[in-house]
Amino acid sequence: MLSLGAVALVASCSGSGKKAQNAQEAPASPKVDASKAAIENIMTRTSIRSYTEEPVSDADIETMLRAAMAAPTAMNAQPWQFVVVKDAEKRAKLESEVHVRNASKAPLVIVPCSDPAKIKEGMPEFWVEDVSAATENLLLAAHALGLGAVWCGAYPGMDRVVPARKVLSLPENVNPVAFIVIGHPAESPAPKDKWNPAAVHVDSWDGAYKK
Numbered sequence: 599m600l601s602l603g604a605v606a607l608v609a610s611c612s613g614s615g616k617k618a619q620n621a622q623e624a625p626a627s628p629k630v631d632a633s634k635a636a637i638e639n640i641m642t643r644t645s646i647r648s649y650t651e652e653p654v655s656d657a658d659i660e661t662m663l664r665a666a667m668a669a670p671t672a673m674n675a676q677p678w679q680f681v682v683v684k685d686a687e688k689r690a691k692l693e694s695e696v697h698v699r700n701a702s703k704a705p706l707v708i709v710p711c712s713d714p715a716k717i718k719e720g721m722p723e724f725w726v727e728d729v730s731a732a733t734e735n736l737l738l739a740a741h742a743l744g745l746g747a748v749w750c751g752a753y754p755g756m757d758r759v760v761p762a763r764k765v766l767s768l769p770e771n772v773n774p775v776a777f778i779v780i781g782h783p784a785e786s787p788a789p790k791d792k793w794n795p796a797a798v799h800v801d802s803w804d805g806a807y808k809k
Contacts, residue, residue, distance in 0.1 A: 639738055639741055639742050640738065641789065642741070642789050643737060643738060643741040643789065644787055644788070644789040644790065645747075645748040645749070645787075646746025646747060646748060646781075646783045646785060646787070647699070647700050647746075647748050647779075647785070648700075648703075648746075648783070648784040648785040649700075649703060649704045649705065649746060649780075649781025649782055649783060649784050650781065650782045650783070650784045651705070652705070652781070652782045653684075653705045653706075654705055654706045654745060654780055654781065654782070658743050658745065659682060659706070659708075661739055661743060662708070662736050662739040662740055662743070662780075663680055663682075663708075663736070664739075665735045665736060665738065665739035666678070666680065666710065666732040666733065666735045666736040666739070667732065668735060669728065669731040669732040669734070669735045670728075670731055671724075671728040671731070671732075672721070672724035672727070672728060673718060673721065673724075675716050675717060675718055675721065675724070675725070675728065676713075676716055676728070677712055677713045677714075677716040677717045677724075677725040677728055677729065678710055678711065678712070678713055678716075678725075678728060678729045678732050679710075679711045679712075679713045679772070680708055680709065680710055680711070681708070681709040681711060681766050681768070681774075682706070682708055683701075683706070683707040683708070683709060683766070684705070684706060686702070688765060688766070689701045689702050689704070689707055690702040691765045692707060692762070692765055692777065695761050695764075695765055696758050696761045696762045696765060696777070697758065698750050698758075698777040698779065699750060699779075700748070700779050701750075701777065701779055703781075704779045704780060704781040705780075705781050705782075706779075706780040706781060707777055707778065707779050707780065708736065708777075708778045708780060709752075709762070709766065709774050709776070709777055709778070710729050710732055710733045710736070710774070710775050710776050710778070711729070711768065711772050711773060711774050711775060712725045712726075712729055712753070712772055712773040712775060713725075713772070714771045714772065726753070726775070729775040729776075730775065730776075733749065733775065733776050733778065736778055737749060737778065740778075740780055744782075744783075745780055745781065745782060745783070746780070746781060746782065746783030746784075746785070747778055747779060747780040747781075748778070748779050749776050749777075749778060750776065750777040750778070750779060751776060751777075752773070752774040752775055752776050752777055753773040753774060753775045753776075758774070758777075759773055759774055762774045762777075795807045
């Protein structure tokens with residue numbers, strides 16, 4: 599009986615072996631490549647707080663906003679609006695009056711907000727989750743485009759919500775959910791590995807995660 603090593607050696611010298619080798623060397627399918635790219639984008643995204651002076655293009659801004667609006671939303675309410683802040687004076691006020699760190703040092707801040715007109719009557723306040731999901735999509739799109747971004751919190755911190763309404767001329771019933779500071783990165787911190795099996799519960803709170 600031939601050993602596994604001998605079988606492998608014979609196969610490598612035969613036509614069938616060459617076919618097998620070619621099959622192994624064949625490029626992955628577009629679906630596999632897309633899956634790997636998507637997971638890689640999620641796992642390597644990290645907060646960037648230092649930026650170059652290069653502006654963010656209008657094309658990239660629209661791509662990020664399209665990605666944001668592709669987020670899941672309860673009952674398809676899409677209860678979001680986005681304020682794109684390019685103006686240097688407004689960005690400076692966001693930093694000085696609303697305490698959005700580095701807003702004056704980045705070329706762009708995008709502010710995802712709630713849209714009360716799109717919140718359906720009798721519906722729980724799922725707009726918080728909806729706008730948060732859109733915000734995460736925006737961050738992932740920024741990373742995929744080679745941009746750096748950081749999520750600065752707003753709602754429910756009224757000490758930021760109220761002055762932000764003033765700076766951005768928001769209606770009284772509109773809540774800024776986050777301030778996303780964006781630019782071309784001037785730093786490259788390593789992404790954090792946040793995987794923690796202890797945070798996973800199987801079937802019940804007492805069910806430990808096991809590989």
